Amino acid sequence: MRSARIISTTAFLVLVFVVQESLISRINFPVSGFSLYIAVLMGLISLEDRAGAIVTGFIGGLILDLSPTIDAPLGQWALVMTVMGYLFSVNRETIGDFATRPAALIFFVALGAATSLFLFLLSGLMLGENNGAISKIALIVAGNSLWTVLFSPLILPVLSRLRAISLSSRDRA
Numbered sequence: 001m002r003s004a005r006i007i008s009t010t011a012f013l014v015l016v017f018v019v020q021e022s023l024i025s026r027i028n029f030p031v032s033g034f035s036l037y038i039a040v041l042m043g044l045i046s047l048e049d050r051a052g053a054i055v056t057g058f059i060g061g062l063i064l065d066l067s068p069t070i071d072a073p074l075g076q077w078a079l080v081m082t083v084m085g086y087l088f089s090v091n092r093e094t095i096g097d098f099a100t101r102p103a104a105l106i107f108f109v110a111l112g113a114a115t116s117l118f119l120f121l122l123s124g125l126m127l128g129e130n131n132g133a134i135s136k137i138a139l140i141v142a143g144n145s146l147w148t149v150l151f152s153p154l155i156l157p158v159l160s161r162l163r164a165i166s167l168s169s170r171d172r173a
Contacts, residue, residue, distance in 0.1 A: 005052075008166050009044065010059050016040045017063050025069065032143020035113070036155075037064065037149045041081065042088070042112040044161045046105060047084055050089035059084025072120075073127060082121045084112055110148040117141050 020037040027034075041060040045053045061081030065074050088108075118141065121131050131137060 005166055006055065006059070008173060009056055010063075012162070013037075013041065013044075013060050013063050017067075021067060021069070029143065029147055030057070031146060032140045034147035034151065035144055036151070038113045038116060038144070039109060039152060039155055040159065042084070042109045042116070043087045043105075043156050044146075045081075045085050046092060046108055046112065046165070047160060048085075048089070050086075052145050053085040053089040053092075055085070057081040057088075058082070064066060072124060072129065076123055076127070077120065080116055080123060083119060084116045087115070088112060101157070102153075106149060106152040109143050109152050109156065113148045114141050114145045 016037050020035065024034065037060075041056070041064075044056050044060070048056055058078055058081065061078030062075075064070070064077040064081065065072070070077070081151075121137060124131055127138045
C-alpha cells in the first residue's frame, strides 16, 4: 500500500468515524445499535490485498481507539482490527473475488463485524474488563450484524468505487 493511499484511507476513515460518533451513534436502532464505522472498515479490509488489509485494519483500529464512548485500553481495537485484516486477507484468497458474488461480500462483511466485536470482548476479558451479561452482549452483536447485513448493500458499492478511484495504474496491474 502506497503512502498516498494510506493517507487517503486514513482521511476517509476519520470522516466516517466523525459521522459515526456525531450522527449514527445518536440514532436508537431497534434491537441494538449499528456501527457504520465497523461496517465500512470491514468493507475496506475485504477489498484490499493482504498487506493493504492488515495496514487498513491497524489504522482503522487506532482511529477506533480514539472514540470517547469506548472505555478500553488504547490499542485494543488496533489489535483486533489488525487480526481481522489478516483473517480477511487469508480467507479472501481462499474464497475468491467478491466482484462476481456481492451476496458473499455482504455476508463476509457482516460476519467480520460480528467476529471483530467478539474478539474485542474476548480481548477485554483477557485484560480483566467487565463486559456485562452474556445475553446483552449477544443481543448487541446480533443487532449490529442484522443492521450490517441491511446497510451493506448500500455501503459496499460506494466503497468499491472509491477504492477503484484511489488505485494508481501500478496498483491496478
